[in-house]
Amino acid sequence: MFFKNNKEPHEVFTPRQSKVNPNMYVARxxxxxxxxxxxxxxxxxxxxxxxxxxxxxxxxxxxxxxxxxxxxxxxxxxxxxxxxxxxxxxxxxxxxxxxxxxxxxxxxxxxxxxxxxxxxxxxxxxxxxxxxxxxxxxxxxxxxxxxxxxxxxxxxxxxxxxxxxxxxxxxxxxxxxxxxxxxxxxxxxxxxxxxxxxxxxxxxxxxxxxxxxxxxxIPEVSRLSQSQTAELVKKGFVQELAYDVQSDVLSRVTEHVAWVSDRIPQRIHEYCLEIAQLAQERDKLVGVDLLEVADAHWLSRSLSNTYSVIENLMNERDTKIGRRNQVLFCLGRVEGDEIRLSEIEALVRTEFSRTTENKTLDISTLLSRLAQGDDGVAPVLRRSPKGDTYQFADPMFRMCIRAMLIKDSERQVVSKRSISTIAAGGAV
Structure with missing residues (x-):
């Protein structure tokens, strides 16, 4: 289907505008x-x-x-x-x-x-x-x-x-x-x-x-569903901007947008705006290759303060295993609002099986430290009222972890994308 377009990316993806754009509204x-x-x-x-x-x-x-x-x-x-x-x-x-x-x-x-x-x-x-x-x-x-x-x-x-x-x-x-x-x-x-x-x-x-x-x-206004996220992404790129995006590419872009933004509407708009601006520079062609660059730009523009908090919580480079880095990475994999100790331990053992085999992990202590803050660093987690689960202190932490931390499957270690390299426009 052909959609006529005379709009700029910032007119379609509007993360901080107070006026409701009826064309981009996703029904709830x-x-x-x-x-x-x-x-x-x-x-x-x-x-x-x-x-x-x-x-x-x-x-x-x-x-x-x-x-x-x-x-x-x-x-x-x-x-x-x-x-x-x-x-x-x-x-x-x-x-x-x-x-x-x-x-x-x-x-x-x-x-x-x-x-x-x-x-x-x-x-x-x-x-x-x-x-x-x-x-x-x-x-x-x-x-x-x-x-x-x-x-x-x-x-x-x-x-x-x-x-x-x-x-x-x-x-x-x-x-x-x-x-x-x-x-x-x-x-x-x-x-x-x-x-x-x-x-x-x-x-x-x-x-x-x-x-x-x-x-x-009324019930909490929370993140969008997967289908609502897909609707928002499609409305923006296909119907409003009329960009060239194949259906299989749109699916992969939508999946990544949902993952990195945690399906929070404002963050979806922010991230899609990055992709739209990048695609505009190459004749409005959207490709999967834009996602890594969009990650970098988004980290630099939208998540820099949160990036600093996560960076300060990571293990030093010379730490052989980097257990805290592994835990942070796995926190980013959790989909629901509640974070359970057993869930994080299972994820760490699955994602980093060689470095955790026959090891006592003490995940409880690591999560407690992340909830207390460390050396003046803001707490990433907060305990639930009953004390048996955790939540992210701010949804931005989950989004930042997902966009920032990289797992080396061969070495089974976690590293970060450099914010200074990103800000300078270098490679991710």
């Missing part, structure tokens, strides 16, 4: 249905998931489908301004909804001429009028929405999650929406961020227990 029917049902229910809604998993795309798509009018409140600004009310005031002022209350007169340098014509300059002063910021936001939303749904979106919850004062402020706003004065505006709250267990957080605090009853968490 279960999550969309849960969010839609929650938004039409009686409770306010929490959307959570790791950075880059597509939380913003999800809620923007669903709210657009519902023809809802939305007021975004960035809690990162609330943290910066010292309170949520201050960010609400800022949001309204940016929309131009403040009310003029007066002015101060400033004399011009040409005093005589100005006075002769009555031409005093006015410096206008604005205020919100009689309503406090939260009610002013509710009133503005309802006026704009008419009979349509209206939603205040509190984004970047993680930026205030450690602040008892601002979490208290958020809790009070949630409770206020049941007050008669505020309920008449029929506003729904959507709270978006990384932290899990937000309802539990409120429920554990005595004076906020009633807040938990007003909140509903």
């Amino acid at each position: 029917p279960d999550l969309e249905a849960r969010l839609r049902q929650s938004l039409t229910g009686t409770q306010h809604v929490i959307v959570h998931g790791e950075s880059g998993t597509g939380k913003s795309w999800l809620y923007k798509k669903v709210l657009a489908d519902m023809q809802a009018v939305v007021l975004p409140i960035n809690l990162a600004n609330a943290s910066r301004f010292g309170g949520i009310a201050a960010e609400m005031k800022n949001a309204l002022e940016r929309l131009g909804t403040a009310t003029q209350t007066g002015y101060s007169e400033t004399k011009s340098s040409e005093m005589t001429a100005v006075l002769a014509t009555g031409g005093l300059e006015h410096e206008k002063t604005f205020a919100l009028g009689t309503k406090e910021p939260f009610e002013a936001c509710c009133a503005h939303l309802r006026k704009e929405a008419g009979k349509h749904p209206a939603c205040i979106v509190f984004d970047n919850l993680e930026t205030i999650f450690e602040s008892d004062e601002m979490m208290n402020e958020l809790a009070n706003l949630i409770v206020l929406l049941d007050d008669e004065r505020y309920s008449e505006y029929r506003i729904k709250m959507l709270i978006v961020g990384v932290p899990t267990g937000v309802r539990d957080y409120f429920n554990r605090t005595r004076n906020r227990a009633t807040v938990a009853n007003r909140l509903q968490e």
Whole structure:
């Protein structure tokens, strides 16, 4: 099938753009249905998931489908301004909804001429009028929405999650929406961020227990499935960019993209952008040979900080076996979110059979060290609440390990791609 294309790679693969590109949106029917049902229910809604998993795309798509009018409140600004009310005031002022209350007169340098014509300059002063910021936001939303749904979106919850004062402020706003004065505006709250267990957080605090009853968490927004990843890659290269890519090559590219990006939407966009830019330089031909170069570029541009952490955790070069390197490599092979001690030991013995035969590996100690951090290096893992499994402290660590570490099957050792060579544009 022929697809007309006048687009540049950065217009198709948009890892950091806030605006939803409808042509590149990958449907997530279960999550969309849960969010839609929650938004039409009686409770306010929490959307959570790791950075880059597509939380913003999800809620923007669903709210657009519902023809809802939305007021975004960035809690990162609330943290910066010292309170949520201050960010609400800022949001309204940016929309131009403040009310003029007066002015101060400033004399011009040409005093005589100005006075002769009555031409005093006015410096206008604005205020919100009689309503406090939260009610002013509710009133503005309802006026704009008419009979349509209206939603205040509190984004970047993680930026205030450690602040008892601002979490208290958020809790009070949630409770206020049941007050008669505020309920008449029929506003729904959507709270978006990384932290899990937000309802539990409120429920554990005595004076906020009633807040938990007003909140509903939808399932975590996580990585895409293999089929969703394949859909995204195909949409970008074949339908949007109309690049020359054979079906067998597309399959291999998709498999590699899914592996190295951990199927996290933002990272898929980042990595595919690297491939698209490389392919554009050779008449839009996508080949498997581009993957190694794309790995190098992506490591250099997107994963440099994470690279430094993994590099500092690796064994020295003169270590004969490099057991920690082997464990790091095998951590990258794990597909699920939970990492079990038995799984890592089995992988190490399988991947490095000659160096592990009849050996005691002590994987438990190595995983504990990776969870604690080492000599000021950030921890790569974190223990589960029950303490019997681990998770990556940041999904970027898994992605970096996959793109960075190389196994020498003959020598059964693990080495790294040099970030300095990559940055200089040399061979990988």
